[in-house]
Amino acid sequence: MSGYWAIVPVKRLDRAKSRLSLLLSRAERQELAGAMLRDVFDVLVGAERLSGIVVVTNDVQAAELASGIGASVVPDRLEAGTNEAVRQGLEWLLGRDCEGAIVVPGDVPFASPAEVDAVAGALDAHAVVLVPALRDGGTNMLGLRPSNLMEPAFGPDSFTRHLAMARAAGITPRVLHLEGAGHDIDVSSDLFCSAEGGAAARTRAFLERLAQNNPVPATAWLKEELQP
Numbered sequence: 001m002s003g004y005w006a007i008v009p010v011k012r013l014d015r016a017k018s019r020l021s022l023l024l025s026r027a028e029r030q031e032l033a034g035a036m037l038r039d040v041f042d043v044l045v046g047a048e049r050l051s052g053i054v055v056v057t058n059d060v061q062a063a064e065l066a067s068g069i070g071a072s073v074v075p076d077r078l079e080a081g082t083n084e085a086v087r088q089g090l091e092w093l094l095g096r097d098c099e100g101a102i103v104v105p106g107d108v109p110f111a112s113p114a115e116v117d118a119v120a121g122a123l124d125a126h127a128v129v130l131v132p133a134l135r136d137g138g139t140n141m142l143g144l145r146p147s148n149l150m151e152p153a154f155g156p157d158s159f160t161r162h163l164a165m166a167r168a169a170g171i172t173p174r175v176l177h178l179e180g181a182g183h184d185i186d187v188s189s190d191l192f193c194s195a196e197g198g199a200a201a202r203t204r205a206f207l208e209r210l211a212q213n214n215p216v217p218a219t220a221w222l223k224e225e226l227q228p
């Protein structure tokens with residue numbers, strides 16, 4: 001099927017979000033990761049411009065959820081990080097009739113279907129589309145047309161790196177600042193920031209419960225900021 005495909009890398013849910021371990025137990029992190037993933041899948045299903053979804057994961061539950069929405073699942077037995085997972089998704093797409101790919105991490109639950117469609121619309125005119133994280137220098141969505149145009153370079157400060165890589169290849173990327181998709185959940189302070197954007201019903205319910213049960217633990221944030 002031609003058109004744009006979403007690639008979603010998903011780490012094992014019971015290992016997800018280790019940077020939140022100051023505030024959340026392993027079980028809570030797993031629950032949050034599952035809630036965010038379900039919300040992200042709803043967003044992708046609601047987008048009108050996607051021709052397909054490929055989920056790269058070694059997690060049984062994530063794979064079941066992915067199959068439930070009709071996504072293709074690429075097993076990620078090595079779990080060697082986001083870039084390796086995205087690479088596997090891109091490689092899988094190479095054999096398919098696909099015009100381009102949009103990498104969507106599983107931790108951007110506040111994205112909306114309209115934002116995904118906006119990335120797809122921008123990809124029609126630009127070979128590289130970047131959605132920066134609003135706070136930490138990351139890349140929250142990466143659009144590539146064709147899908148093998150550029151290697152993924154996720155990790156700290158990936159937005160600047162993706163920008164530079166595109167420019168080095170002679171491409172002027174389109175940068176979309178999106179309120180919903182720009183908000184990912186990585187560190188404790190992200191748990192207490194109200195987010196604009198899409199429905200994110202399960203994630204918002206989790207965060208509301210958390211806020212009710214725990215008055216904002218400023219000291220935890222401080223510890224987090226002080227960590228190298």
Ligand SMILES: Nc1nc2c(ncn2[C@@H]2O[C@H](COP(=O)(O)OP(=O)(O)OP(=O)(O)O)[C@@H](O)[C@H]2O)c(=O)[nH]1
Pocket residue numbers: 008009010011012015016017018019020056057058076078079080081082085105106107186
């Ligand atoms: N398939 C796969 N996905 C990964 C891997 N590492 C990270 N991801 C996914 O890549 C996206 C961005 O990852 P991070 O923001 O670093 O999330 P995380 O690894 O759960 O968070 P931390 O443990 O706090 O670093 C999320 O959707 C992760 O599930 C991996 O080794 N394999």
Ligand SMILES: O=C(O)[C@H](O)COP(=O)(O)O
Pocket residue numbers: 082105133136137138139140153154155156157158159184186
């Ligand atoms: O740019 C990135 O690597 C992704 O957004 C993940 O970054 P994060 O770990 O800051 O979410």
